[in-house]
Structure formats: structure tokens, C-alpha cells
Amino acid sequence: MSTYLINHLRIPGGVPTxxxxxxxxxxxxxxxxxxxxxxxxxxxxxxxxGSWEGSAVLIEFPDAETAKAWYNxxxxxAILPLRVNHTINDLILxxxxxxxxxxAGYAQKIRTLLGQ
Numbered sequence: 027m028s029t030y031l032i033n034h035l036r037i038p039g040g041v042p043t044x045x046x047x048x049x050x051x052x053x054x055x056x057x058x059x060x061x062x063x064x065x066x067x068x069x070x071x072x073x074x075x076g077s078w079e080g081s082a083v084l085i086e087f088p089d090a091e092t093a094k095a096w097y098n099x100x101x102x103x104a105i106l107p108l109r110v111n112h113t114i115n116d117l118i119l120x121x122x123x124x125x126x127x128x129x130a131g132y133a134q135k136i137r138t139l140l141g142q
Contacts, residue, residue, distance in 0.1 A: 028122040029090040031097075035068060036080035036114040049108035056105065060096040061088045080114070093119050 037046070054064065066084035087093035096102055109115065 027089060027124065029087045029093045030065075030120050030122065031083075031085040031087065031093055032118050032120065033083035034078070034080060034116040035083055038112075038114065043112045045108045046112045049105055049112075052105050052108075053102075056099065056102045057085065057096055060092050060099075062086065062093075062096065090119055090121060 042050075057064070063086040064084075065086055066082055068081045068083065071078050071080075071082050085093075087096065
């Protein structure tokens with residue numbers, strides 16, 4: 027089951043620093059050994075509810091354990107300060123739903139748990 031890393035990215039002043047650019051030049055090489063697929067990078071979002079300042083990054087990993095292994099790898103940790111010291115980020119990992127998932131089925135499971 028795929029896991030997605032989502033980064034809510036904000037670049038202070040709107041212009042990347044030299045360090046941020048060095049991060050971008052190196053980060054992809056750290057993800058390749060972990061089977062990552064870059065799906066979205068610094069994409070401007072279209073807000074339809076709520077608020078969202080900044081942009082989005084979306085990376086697909088084969089599973090959560092692989093995503094965590096990449097994040098904790100020596101190679102990634104070596105360049106991590108180039109990102110976190112120069113941008114504002116909220117990173118989350120989320121698992122995809124199974125191929126047989128339905129929203130109605132999910133609601134039914136909750137009803138069952140609630141005794142309804």
C-alpha cells in the first residue's frame with residue numbers, strides 16, 4: 027500500500043536561498059534508492075475551503091516503513107538542515123486506501139463500532 031509524504035511548504039520572502047537550491051539539487055538522489063516517485067513539487071495550490079499559504083510537495087513511497095527509512099537515512103539527514111533552516115514546512119505521511127475501499131463501507135464499519 028503506497029504512502030504519501032505531503033509537505034506544506036512556505037518559502038520566507040518567496041525566493042529560495044542558496045541553501046534551499048542546494049537542497050533541491052541533492053534531494054532527489056536521496057529518494058531514488060527508496061523507490062520514491064515525485065508527484066508534485068512546489069505546486070501552487072487552489073484553495074477551495076479554508077486557507078493555505080505556500081505551496082505543496084507530494085512524494086509517493088512504496089510504504090510507510092520505506093518513507094521513514096528514507097527520512098532517517100544518513101544521506102537525507104545530511105542535507106535536511108538546508109531545507110529546515112531556510113523554509114517553513116509541515117510534513118506528514120499518509121497511507122493510501124486499499125483497492126477495495128469504499129467510503130460507504132468505511133461509514134458502515136464506524137456504524138458497527140458504534141453499535142448502530
